[in-house]
Amino acid sequence: MASVAGIVEDNKKIRDLIQRYLDMQDDLSCPVAVDSVEEMLEYLEEHPGPDVILMDIQLPGMSGIKGIGIIKEKYPDIEIIMLTVYHDSHKIFKALRAGASGYLLKHTSLPEIKESILKLLDGGAPMSPQIARKVITHFQEETPKKDPDSNLTPREHDIVNGLVDGLSYKMIADRYDISIDTVRAHIRNIYKKLHVNSKAEVIAKSLKGEI
Known part of the structure; x- marks a missing residue:
């Protein structure tokens, strides 16, 4: 489609x-x-x-x-x-x-x-x-500031690493042997915990050492 x-x-x-x-x-x-x-x-x-x-x-x-x-x-x-x-x-x-x-x-x-x-x-x-x-x-110019409220689970950290590696949702699902719907659910939770609205912001926070 x-x-x-x-x-x-x-x-x-x-x-x-x-x-x-x-x-x-x-x-x-x-x-x-x-x-x-x-x-x-x-x-x-x-x-x-x-x-x-x-x-x-x-x-x-x-x-x-x-x-x-x-x-x-x-x-x-x-x-x-x-x-x-x-x-x-x-x-x-x-x-x-x-x-x-x-x-x-x-x-x-x-x-x-x-x-x-x-x-x-x-x-x-x-x-x-x-x-x-x-x-x-x-x-690179910004000083990393950890967000104490992020509290991501180990699996959510896995999902973030997949995003940083440039993987699609399907590739993340395959890497961790979970369904695409599960990946989407984790990403919604990550957005809420990090107070962000996009994958680009999640990747930015990870690269800045804030997660």
Whole structure:
């Protein structure tokens, strides 16, 4: 069954180009492409939500970063990838903290955008190489602070290690001989304990030594 994507992008040329490309794929469809968070929220009230939304940051009306928080709160199962021209650390980490699961720059090619969507839906956290370098540098510069409230179980630590290793949910399930539903249940508990909304934040906390 094809995965479903949505787009929030105020540049009509870019929006239409990505929507047409995704709709041509056998394993993806893109029924909704709008130019504001407000329009996407109206769409979500009337239609089933897409599996993943590509979201710009600078938008008319509400910003993309504010929009992530609202969408993730109302529709926690929708994954969000930022697709933006901004590559300063402040905006990157604001987006990841708000609940984005990936961060791509707008010069990313259409095949790479498709690959990133599929990678995300398979449990990955796609980022443009330039963004990934900034994230790693940020982690290296920060002093590790253990969170005494995290209290992850040994199995939850196993799941976190799988995420850090870049494994999909299926690969984590295979590694530890458990079902994918069990992996998802553990991940929901990990999110609650760590007070995060995305795989990217779990990986960030692990790399920073906070877990």
